[in-house]
Amino acid sequence: MTLEITLAYLHFLALIGTASLLVTEMVLCRPGITGDALQRLKKVDGAYGAFAGLTLATGALRLFFGAKGSHYYLTNPIFHTKFGLFVLVGLLSILPTVRILGWAKSAAQQPGFAPSGEAVAGVRRWVHIELLLLAFIPLFATLMAHGVSSFGG
Numbered sequence: 001m002t003l004e005i006t007l008a009y010l011h012f013l014a015l016i017g018t019a020s021l022l023v024t025e026m027v028l029c030r031p032g033i034t035g036d037a038l039q040r041l042k043k044v045d046g047a048y049g050a051f052a053g054l055t056l057a058t059g060a061l062r063l064f065f066g067a068k069g070s071h072y073y074l075t076n077p078i079f080h081t082k083f084g085l086f087v088l089v090g091l092l093s094i095l096p097t098v099r100i101l102g103w104a105k106s107a108a109q110q111p112g113f114a115p116s117g118e119a120v121a122g123v124r125r126w127v128h129i130e131l132l133l134l135a136f137i138p139l140f141a142t143l144m145a146h147g148v149s150s151f152g153g
Contacts, residue, residue: 004067011058018055019134021048025096026127031117035107038115042104045097052090059083076149082140089130089137096123096130 021044028041063073073079099119107113 001067003065004062007058007062007066011055011062014051014054014058015137017051018048019131021051022127022131022134024048026124026131029096029100029120029124029127031120032114033103033120034112034114038100038104038107038113042100045100048093049097052093056086059086076144077151078140078144078148082137082144085133085137085140089133092126092130092133096126099123 025041025044025048028037028044033041063070099115100123103113103115103119106115
């Protein structure tokens with residue numbers, strides 16, 4: 001029981017950290033961002049990736065060592081939907097990460113560099129989509145916690 005509680009707690013903390021860093025990224029990524037702020041944005045994006053990795057790792061630990069066992073999760077369409085959303089959010093984060101890394105590099109090489117307002121708006125749009133999809137993951141976790149194992153109820 002203690003292992004299950006510990007794994008669940010660590011998984012929740014990792015997901016909360018992931019979401020918090022994504023919100024921070026959205027707040028920092030604004031028109032007119034330059035220099036040190038771009039470097040901070042790069043660090044926040046890296047931390048977001050690290051916390052997403054921790055979320056995945058703690059989820060895998062729950063899958064294989066949790067009380068319900070892997071069979072419960074691997075045969076559950078709700079779990080597959082939840083995991084699929086997580087993967088989709090990860091894939092959607094590639095474009096913002098590539099842009100942010102490029103901006104930070106340009107800012108390091110060219111003092112006063114600022115990405116265009118259009119480019120920033122594009123990255124913010126992707127981050128908004130990521131946040132929207134990420135918000136549904138706890139819904140599917142709640143459904144699973146309440147014994148829902150299919151979309152039919």
